[in-house]
Amino acid sequence: MTAVGFIGLGRMGGPMAxxxxxxxxxxxxxxxxxxxxVPGAEPAAGAGAVAQASDIVISMIMNDAILHQVALGPGGxxxxxxxxxxxxxxxxxxxxxxxxxxxxxxxxxxxxxCGAVAGSIGPATEGTLxxxxxGEAADFETCRSAFAAISARALHVGSGDAAAYLKLVHSxxxxxxxxMLGEALAxxxxxxxxxxxxxxxxxxxxxxxxxxxxxxxxxxxxQFDTPPSxxxxxxxxxxxxxxxxxxxxxxxxxxxxxxxxxxxAQASGAGKRDIYAILEASELFGGLR
Numbered sequence: 558m559t560a561v562g563f564i565g566l567g568r569m570g571g572p573m574a575x576x577x578x579x580x581x582x583x584x585x586x587x588x589x590x591x592x593x594x595v596p597g598a599e600p601a602a603g604a605g606a607v608a609q610a611s612d613i614v615i616s617m618i619m620n621d622a623i624l625h626q627v628a629l630g631p632g633g634x635x636x637x638x639x640x641x642x643x644x645x646x647x648x649x650x651x652x653x654x655x656x657x658x659x660x661x662x663x664x665x666x667x668x669x670x671c672g673a674v675a676g677s678i679g680p681a682t683e684g685t686l687x688x689x690x691x692g693e694a695a696d697f698e699t700c701r702s703a704f705a706a707i708s709a710r711a712l713h714v715g716s717g718d719a720a721a722y723l724k725l726v727h728s729x730x731x732x733x734x735x736x737m738l739g740e741a742l743a744x745x746x747x748x749x750x751x752x753x754x755x756x757x758x759x760x761x762x763x764x765x766x767x768x769x770x771x772x773x774x775x776x777x778x779x780q781f782d783t784p785p786s787x788x789x790x791x792x793x794x795x796x797x798x799x800x801x802x803x804x805x806x807x808x809x810x811x812x813x814x815x816x817x818x819x820x821x822a823q824a825s826g827a828g829k830r831d832i833y834a835i836l837e838a839s840e841l842f843g844g845l846r
Contacts, residue, residue, distance in 0.1 A: 560585060561703050562611030564604055564627055564634070565648070566593040568785070569674070570617035572682040573707045574598055580706035585610045604628070608637035613703050614644045620793065621654035628658045635661045635669075643668035643696045645704075647688065649728065651797045652718035653804065659692070659717065668696035671717070673724030674708065677785035685709040691719035725801060728794035729812060731832065734768060735791070736815040739836030742776070747843045753777040772833050784831035791832045792819040 559582055563574040566588040577584050578597045586598035587607045594600045601607045604627045608614050614634050616627055624646060628634050634644050635658065644662060646655065646669075655671040662669035672690030680686045688708035690697055697713045704711035714720055745755050756773050759765065774780065795816050802809045822828070822838040830837075840846045 559583070559613065559703065560611045562586070562601070562607035562614035562634075563598070564588070564607055564614065564616040565618040565623075566590075566595060567617070567619075568678050569681045571595050572678065573615075573617060573686075575682075576684045576707050577703060580702075582703060582706065603632055604634050605632040605637040608634040608642070608644070609639070612639075612642050613700055614638065614642065615703070616644075616646045616648060618646075618648045620648075621650050621797075624648055624650050624654055624658065629661055635665060635667060638662075638665075638667045640666070641668075643670060643699045645670040645672050645690060645696075645700050647672040647674055647690075649673060649724050649794055649797070650721060651801050652721040652725075653801065655718045655721045668693065668699065670696050670700060671720045673720050673727075675724075675727050679785065680709075681707075688712070689714045689720050689723060691715045691717060691721075691723075722801075725794070725798045728791070729798050729809075731768075732791050732795050732798075732815050732819070733811060735772075735832045736818050736835050738769070738776075739833065740818075740839040742836055743839035743843050743845060746840065746845055775831055775833055776836065781827075781831040781834035781837075784829075784834075786832055787829050788819055788822050788832055788835060789828040792816065792823060792828075795819065 561577050561582045562585045564587050566574055566586055574584050574586055575595050584598040585601050585607050586594050587601045587603055618624055638644055659669050670690040670692040674686040674688050676686040684707055686708040688704050688711040691714050714723055742755055756776050760769050760773050818838055822835050827834050
C-alpha cells in the first residue's frame with residue numbers, strides 16, 4: 558500500500574486527504590491543528606515525521622513562509638524524505654518560494670514537484686479538481702495514481718516552477734473577473750436594473766462562462782457569508798502576483814487597480830466574505846449601499 562503523507566488539512570486539504578483514503582492509500586497526516594486530522598488518517602508529529610513514513614508527500618498550505626517552514630530545515634520534508642520518494646507541494650505560492658524548495662530537493666537528490674489545483678471546496682470534496690504540476694516527468698509518474706484520487710484531471714505542465722506561474726495566472730483571472738463583473742453589475746443597478754435579471758441575461762448570452770454559471774446563485778442570492786474562497790485569500794494571491802511581477806519587471810496596471818478594490822472591501826469588513834462580494838464595494842462607491 559502506497560503511503561501518502563499529507564500536510565495541511567484545511568478547507569481544501571481535508572477533503573483531498575479523505576479522497577486519498579477512499580482510494581485505498583495509507584495517509585499519514587499533519588496539521589498544526591490536530592482536530593483537522595481526517596478519520597482514517599494516521600497523525601504525525603510534524604512535517605519531518607510525515608516525510609519519514611511516506612512514499613509521496615503532498616502539502617496544501619497558505620503561503621511562502623509556511624511552505625519554507627514545512628519543507629526546509631532539519632524538521633522539514635526535504636531532509637527527511639526517503640530516497641525515491643517525491644514531495645509535491647500543491648499550494649498557491651510564489652514561483653520564487655517554490656524554486657528555493659526545488660533547489661533544496663535537488664541538492665539532496667530528492668524528487669520535488671511544484672504543483673497546484675484549480676477548483677474550490679466542492680471539487681476538492683468530489684475529487685474533481687484540475688491538478689497541474691511541473692518538475693521531472695518521472696516524479697510526476699510516481700505521483701500519478703495519488704493525483705488521480707484527488708482530481709478529475711492531472712497535467713504535467715513543464716519543468717521548474719511553471720506550475721506556480723500557472724496557478725497565479727488562474728488567481729489573476731479570478732481576481733480581475735470578479736471585480737470587473739461586480740463593477741459592471743453595480744453600474745447596471747445604478748441604472749435601475751435588477752441584479753438577478755442581469756445575471757440571468759449574461760449567463761444565457763455570449764458572455765456566459767463556467768465561472769459565471771458557478772457563481773450565478775451566489776450573486777443572485779447574495780450568498781456571500783459562507784464562501785469556498787474569500788476576499789482575504791484572493792487578496793493574498795494577488796499580492797503574490799504583484800510581488801512576482803515586480804521581480805520580473807512586468808507591469809500589471811489592471812490587477813493593481815483590482816487590488817485596491819479588494820482593499821476597499823477588506824476595509825469595510827468584508828474580507829471573510831466570498832470573493833464575489835467585491836460587488837458590494839462597487840455598490841458602496843456608487844451610493845447604492
